[in-house]
Amino acid sequence: MSYNLLKGKKGLIFGALNEHSIAWKVALQAVEQGAQIVLTNTPVSIRMGTIDQLAEQTGAVVIPADATSVADLEKLFDGAMEHFGGKFDFVLHSIGMSPNVRKGRTYDDLDYDFLTKTLDISAISFHKMIQVARQKDALNEWGSIVALSYIAAQRTLYGYNDMADAKALLESIARSFGYIYGREKHVRINTVSQSPTPTTAGSGVLGLNDLMDFADRMSPLGNATAEDCANYVLTLFSDLTRKVTMQNLFHDGGFSSMGMSRRAMQLYGKGLELEYRDISKH
């Protein structure tokens, strides 16, 4: 539903691979709410995905950029400013990848070059894009920058591996840079800690289906979907949330504040029963 909540606003969206991506939904809904957007992704992701289709649907241009490359980011921000005819208002960072996860290196057997890449792609890229934005003075006063995070930054989930550390770093960057960009230009920087979401990016994580079921039964409102997330991100880009900054905002149906729900416990109890039955057979 359109409220024209982002009427007149312009923004740059990283990480829309395909229609399952949260960034994709944000792009669609930002435009529906009156915004103009520029899309970006790495050349590889552009080839693998279907971003051109999104660009067509949203009247956006696509500017390829490797978010770990400052040179690429400089061209990207120049290109976006040229396209918009000046400064713009919001940025979405929806980027994460762990070569350690991809190559099956467990957390107690990390490859440190891979770890450096995990951090560079999933967290430091956020610093780089903000530093470039600020040095080019690319954002309007009271602009809004959002990165997508996950509760693994606070609590360990087996199999999430070095992405947990990357998310902790990402959230710290939001605070550290939020202070500086806020005091100078009133630009706010936040992270949204989203429910586990069946995107292409998430699919490498071990045992994700069971984990998503657990999260869903733990959360009183169930897992937040990619569409839900896009709606929430819109509010953070809007003028109604101008004084929210340096926060990690849980958008997860209540999961982060749950210790144990009855629904999840019922299932766990079944597993327990089965376990004891199996044990008593022996």
Next chain:
Amino acid sequence: MSYNLLKGKKGLIFGALNEHSIAWKVALQAVEQGAQIVLTNTPVSIRMGTIDQLAEQTGAVVIPADATSVADLEKLFDGAMEHFGGKFDFVLHSIGMSPNVRKGRTYDDLDYDFLTKTLDISAISFHKMIQVARQKDALNEWGSIVALSYIAAQRTLYGYNDMADAKALLESIARSFGYIYGREKHVRINTVSQSPTPTTAGSGVLGLNDLMDFADRMSPLGNATAEDCANYVLTLFSDLTRKVTMQNLFHDGGFSSMGMSRRAMQLYGKGLELEYRDISKH
């Protein structure tokens, strides 16, 4: 600016004493965003304040109720449902008062009857209104309940006294009831932890002016005003934040994530200089 963000929604607002109140601003802006509202306050507060003026401005009715009285709350929710012709969508709790603060009892010399009252008025009233709402099935699916809180719930500020404990209790109630109301009716419950705000309620707190200056210089975006807060609360009442629940959301210009800002430190450094100058004279 109206986005019709709350078009078709109906809500109940506690605690609009006068035009300085956050609840007052929420009422105004909710109506501007398309909502219908019912206002409520204690009979005493209604006499002391100017709520009738707000009611006129917003086309609202005023139903007096003491939020610590379950009987009053039952009449209030019945009255609101009758007025709206059925269920409604949102509730704002903006209530807090400490007889210990008022009577100058310090935290190491609390009167325990007063403490019971502080907790009843400032926190348990929140449980009571939710319990009544739920027992009367007064809220629509995906309704939204918000209470205003303060960072004293997490960090001690001298002079804030037993209101700190009341806010901690309030935030806990939001989580505890958020689980239950969420799983059953998808009603979400959150608290907004707002910057110190020059309302009538806040005026009893010791040294509030200096504290507000400190908070302002610590926060990269400055203190959030009552208007800012109302804007933010609107997003939480809207359909765009449906999966946010059981959260305490800092709306404070970044204060909660600050350890020390340059601006605040400069002033502190001046005080320090003066102190050492004074000492060296002796």
Next chain:
Amino acid sequence: MSYNLLKGKKGLIFGALNEHSIAWKVALQAVEQGAQIVLTNTPVSIRMGTIDQLAEQTGAVVIPADATSVADLEKLFDGAMEHFGGKFDFVLHSIGMSPNVRKGRTYDDLDYDFLTKTLDISAISFHKMIQVARQKDALNEWGSIVALSYIAAQRTLYGYNDMADAKALLESIARSFGYIYGREKHVRINTVSQSPTPTTAGSGVLGLNDLMDFADRMSPLGNATAEDCANYVLTLFSDLTRKVTMQNLFHDGGFSSMGMSRRAMQLYGKGLELEYRDISKH
């Protein structure tokens, strides 16, 4: 094993009902570490339990007191000071009870008189004992006060009911009073957030056995036992932790920092399998 860690120290211990109580273990081990102690509990608990046996074992006196009664607490602190021949060094608060839980009132149907009692017994009693201690100047400089808490203060566990809110209030009181008692007398105040423990007090909570199994499989080190907890509390009473105050310290085998462990997920996965098997039969 005795390190004489509390040699020369004297302390007051609330809440040792029987040999399953954490307070019981703290008493035993404090004495083993060289401390002298005074034991206290309500007259009812003294009758129901076996505290006299503990007193004999530890050479302690027992002074009955209802921790919700300021008059009782005053007599207790006077009695303890008389017994010790002056000020003492540490206090343990291990008290919690919810009439709502006992009477089967669920959180959406609380009896508010019961809630007031839950808060008074489980949280405000902590304020009362500290206020009395301070007004009588009963504690030595760098004394240490500890209360036992539970993670329900931060995260909702179904069935834990209004005890969650009581624990949140308890932890807030530790912070609020920790500031005042710290700045004046260097007395530190902390809460220990302990694993679910099979004590008599915990036995009223719904589905506790399954929950304890879940917590155990979630925690890399397993649930902390009452003995473990006593050991940890000793360190907080010792001179080695003098600068730790106003903290809630998780003593839980890692549970509080876990999102999902492999062990717990394996069991959950079994329950899930069973669920889908049952569904597919229909």
Next chain:
Amino acid sequence: MSYNLLKGKKGLIFGALNEHSIAWKVALQAVEQGAQIVLTNTPVSIRMGTIDQLAEQTGAVVIPADATSVADLEKLFDGAMEHFGGKFDFVLHSIGMSPNVRKGRTYDDLDYDFLTKTLDISAISFHKMIQVARQKDALNEWGSIVALSYIAAQRTLYGYNDMADAKALLESIARSFGYIYGREKHVRINTVSQSPTPTTAGSGVLGLNDLMDFADRMSPLGNATAEDCANYVLTLFSDLTRKVTMQNLFHDGGFSSMGMSRRAMQLYGKGLELEYRDISKH
């Protein structure tokens, strides 16, 4: 005072540069409590500092190692095991350095090679040493690993720069690896978030003296010293804290739980007065 708290234990201590270092105090006190230790530092730090003096005092050997080099760490753990004649019990990580801070690069103008180094030295080194320890099975069951951190991991302090992000990463590594090492070998991993301390390492941070004064006046117990910290770390190496893991433990005189103290506010108020006096002159 010796309690023989670490009697029979053996440990490895990183980062004792000179007598101001926290690691230095930990080494001294660990030995006083009955432990045997191995000291390590980078070759450069060994030359710059006075670690040989500490080795003599404590009967320790010094094995040089660059903690960012896995090869060096492997030799170090081999050497320590050889020296101890087998496995050992505890490890202290007290390492941090930011080339960006040293070279005066502000947070909005980071050099990314420097940032990579900051993270590698101050955080990833922690992962590397744990991974090496685990792969060599160097630690006894119920061993204890501690790293020193700072509240900048949670709250932004101007001038602390990319060290804040490094500390956030460090704390995340403690959680992530704490899960794995805990479930397998019951080795616990924690970080201690220490008051600002006048060590050589801290001296590069902008405005540290004023900040330390502020922290001291904010904290009810004042800043924790390096000696205090060493005492606290001993408890974490002892058998009394076996079920504490994956925690970030504030050892800061209460600072982390303070919003504003009267003492700090008095000084701030003086600065404020001066500011207004200056303004009114113009």
